[in-house]
Amino acid sequence: MKKIFMFAVALLASVAMFSSCGSGESYSPKAAIVGCWQLQWSDANIDYADVYAEFNEDMTFTLYQKLQSPTFKHYTGNYLIANGVLSGEYSDGKSWGTSYNIVIDNDVMTLTSTTNSDDISVFNRCEPRSDVKVAVASVRSDEQDDEQRFF
Amino acid sequence: MKRYFLILAAILTVSCVRDNFEKVALEGDSIESKLVFAEENLVDGEMLVRFAESAIASVEAGASRSGGTRSGISDFDAVLESVGVVSFERLFPINQRYEERAREAGLHLWYHITFDGGAKMSDVARAFAQVGEVSVVESVNLIRSMAMPEIESAEGDTMLPMAETTTKAIFNDPDLHKQWHYINNGSAAYYSGAKAGADVNLDEAWPITAGDSRIIVAVCDDAVKYDHPDLAANMWVNPEEKNGKAGVDDDHNGYVDDIYGYNFCSMSPNLNFSGSDHGTHVAGTVAAVNNNGIGGCGVAGGTGKGDGVRIMSCQIFEGSKGTSDARSAKAFQYMADNGAVISQNSWGMMSKLTSDRAYTTNSAEFAAITYFVKNGGAMSGGCSALKGGLAIFAAGNEQFDYAVYPGAHRSLICVTAMSCDYTPAYYTNYGPGSNIAAPGGDYLQSYSDTGWSKATETSSIYSTTFVKGNYGYKQGTSMACPHVSGVAALGLARALALGKKYSVEEYQSILLTSVNDISRYCSGKKYSITNGGQLRDLDLTQYQGKMGVGYIDAFRVLMNVEGTPCVPIRVGVKQSVDLSEVLGGGVASLKILSVSVSAADKSKLKIDGDVTISATGRLSIKCNNEGSAIVTVKFVAGGNAVGSDTATGGMEVTKKFAILARGFASNGGWL
Numbered sequence: 001m002k003k004i005f006m007f008a009v010a011l012l013a014s015v016a017m018f019s020s021c022g023s024g025e026s027y028s029p030k031a032a033i034v035g036c037w038q039l040q041w042s043d044a045n046i047d048y049a050d051v052y053a054e055f056n057e058d059m060t061f062t063l064y065q066k067l068q069s070p071t072f073k074h075y076t077g078n079y080l081i082a083n084g085v086l087s088g089e090y091s092d093g094k095s096w097g098t099s100y101n102i103v104i105d106n107d108v109m110t111l112t113s114t115t116n117s118d119d120i121s122v123f124n125r126c127e128p129r130s131d132v133k134v135a136v137a138s139v140r141s142d143e144q145d146d147e148q149r150f151f
Numbered sequence: 152m153k154r155y156f157l158i159l160a161a162i163l164t165v166s167c168v169r170d171n172f173e174k175v176a177l178e179g180d181s182i183e184s185k186l187v188f189a190e191e192n193l194v195d196g197e198m199l200v201r202f203a204e205s206a207i208a209s210v211e212a213g214a215s216r217s218g219g220t221r222s223g224i225s226d227f228d229a230v231l232e233s234v235g236v237v238s239f240e241r242l243f244p245i246n247q248r249y250e251e252r253a254r255e256a257g258l259h260l261w262y263h264i265t266f267d268g269g270a271k272m273s274d275v276a277r278a279f280a281q282v283g284e285v286s287v288v289e290s291v292n293l294i295r296s297m298a299m300p301e302i303e304s305a306e307g308d309t310m311l312p313m314a315e316t317t318t319k320a321i322f323n324d325p326d327l328h329k330q331w332h333y334i335n336n337g338s339a340a341y342y343s344g345a346k347a348g349a350d351v352n353l354d355e356a357w358p359i360t361a362g363d364s365r366i367i368v369a370v371c372d373d374a375v376k377y378d379h380p381d382l383a384a385n386m387w388v389n390p391e392e393k394n395g396k397a398g399v400d401d402d403h404n405g406y407v408d409d410i411y412g413y414n415f416c417s418m419s420p421n422l423n424f425s426g427s428d429h430g431t432h433v434a435g436t437v438a439a440v441n442n443n444g445i446g447g448c449g450v451a452g453g454t455g456k457g458d459g460v461r462i463m464s465c466q467i468f469e470g471s472k473g474t475s476d477a478r479s480a481k482a483f484q485y486m487a488d489n490g491a492v493i494s495q496n497s498w499g500m501m502s503k504l505t506s507d508r509a510y511t512t513n514s515a516e517f518a519a520i521t522y523f524v525k526n527g528g529a530m531s532g533g534c535s536a537l538k539g540g541l542a543i544f545a546a547g548n549e550q551f552d553y554a555v556y557p558g559a560h561r562s563l564i565c566v567t568a569m570s571c572d573y574t575p576a577y578y579t580n581y582g583p584g585s586n587i588a589a590p591g592g593d594y595l596q597s598y599s600d601t602g603w604s605k606a607t608e609t610s611s612i613y614s615t616t617f618v619k620g621n622y623g624y625k626q627g628t629s630m631a632c633p634h635v636s637g638v639a640a641l642g643l644a645r646a647l648a649l650g651k652k653y654s655v656e657e658y659q660s661i662l663l664t665s666v667n668d669i670s671r672y673c674s675g676k677k678y679s680i681t682n683g684g685q686l687r688d689l690d691l692t693q694y695q696g697k698m699g700v701g702y703i704d705a706f707r708v709l710m711n712v713e714g715t716p717c718v719p720i721r722v723g724v725k726q727s728v729d730l731s732e733v734l735g736g737g738v739a740s741l742k743i744l745s746v747s748v749s750a751a752d753k754s755k756l757k758i759d760g761d762v763t764i765s766a767t768g769r770l771s772i773k774c775n776n777e778g779s780a781i782v783t784v785k786f787v788a789g790g791n792a793v794g795s796d797t798a799t800g801g802m803e804v805t806k807k808f809a810i811l812a813r814g815f816a817s818n819g820g821w822l
Contacts, residue, residue, distance in 0.1 A: 043779045119722075
């Protein structure tokens, strides 16, 4: 009897752990990821890496990034969390570079690439940013080909 | 019979002076080796000599004793007398504050002699060269303004309806809508073939900055009309002279009453306007006052709050006739010593030169330009963002397939001219020595729209004038050049705001990578005219790769001042990465000299094989490890070869940028 009880208690506890309860919950990535995040990154060769992401309840995300450049690049897409792994696809059909083991501990999200354990991105939860939305790059369209910027 | 004849006859040697247009110093320890002499475009009755360092003390003592008409060296003074000397004085006036550095630069060794004309100048040169204490004898030669003939426009120039042409009314200046060269929305009112974007991109730049009053741009040209209603508020004023005593060198800079600049033609403070408003038009492009409800705009003319850059008038021309390179030499010393950070020069040598050495060897003018580059800007209490002076030149308007000197020198930025549809202007020089393009106007375009019935100039450059009203159109590389000077000033304004400091080379690297591609427009044909005024077709393919790195983009300059982008690299995959954001939109046409990554970085990132740049300007790299590194690229700005002692060419530019290798997506996204 005791064993069953203990098991039931354990089961109940685990159910409680995985149920959604808003931001700040530390152990449910699917719930906890919803919100705004700012990349924490420093590198001697890079003046600044400003990467800001918003993950939405409807499984879409928005990403603004600028790497040592005054202009933001803007991306959107869908994401998925399954078995502690965060993956996603951009609206242009390109998949993410890798998928990530996701750990959210209070207001810190750590993403570790599933293909390269050295690739770790740490994000801090933050207030929504409106500045990024007006600062999106507008390089002259006449001199840029339509091909992808980087690849 | 003039007295000198007997003495000269005794001195004449058999060897012949090279009567060609290169001022060349010949090898060898002979009299000939001291001569830097060109017969073509000579200024009669003037000569420059440079004394040996060992002799200068006695020359200075002698000049002082004689009240400045003799050197105290008897051989030399005999020649002075024999040629009928009028004046013998140090070429570069003494500025007490900077005399030490002027002497370090050797400027104190140069003396300027004027004398009764009539003798054969090569004989006079040789006579001076015979004197042991003289190390160089240089002829004074003509330089010419890049003014183009005024066009007789039709009565009532096409008035462009405001609503039709204004892209964004950023400033309230009523004539901004005529200035396609700042913001071009492709309106047919400029020219039926005008294309949106063929401008310096000020609609994107001006919201960030429109100038800074701590920046002084010296306009080396005709005098600038300092009381013009749309220029007065942006004129540099020498406060000590303005508030000082007339007839007194109040600030001891070697010049008396130099309030707005100086007239180097007459060596007086009286700026003389001689019916030529070329200098005024050029100045207006740099810094006509913005947002003051009158006239048009200037690239760095401010926002209407007294924040335009300041214009210093260094008058070396009086009207359209040529002037001497002795005057321009003095002007460069003056602008360095008095706080200018940019020197704007829409002029060049009358004679053709084909190598850097031909221009620079024992040249007083080049010694002065070097002095400005080294000592301008922050080095003399000027703009703290640049540790030296930036000299910008026009390429010339003769349809030559080479740029003229001094601009063609590999260390100096030389500007070609573009039209309102991105095509090269029909008149522009291009090819070796050219570094970058900017709008210069092309009146044949708007003229052709009238069926050649009325010359109109809406496809030319609109700026401040005074000969026929306060505003008007001109065309030329003369007009293209101040667009680059003005954009350079905007970039420095941003640098000041951000506390950034550059060497001259670093800043040139920024300017020459802040461009959009122009080669793609060098195809097809357009109208040109022959010297006789006949219409002819111009094949534009001959300009490909010869207009410089591309046409300048003020917004890109500001972005590059903010910081060079970091290029994301997908780790573990061979990448081919577009570098137009780093090296400019013309990257596919650039001649790359080298691409390097340090051995330590290569090892850190486990870079497979070489890091190269393809013929289409894409970075080819494979990183097997995550991490960042610095890539250093050297390339030629303007053509396929850097200028050298033996052949005119482009400027060598070094640009560094960071790469970051990690699990980026193939579209560059972080995730």
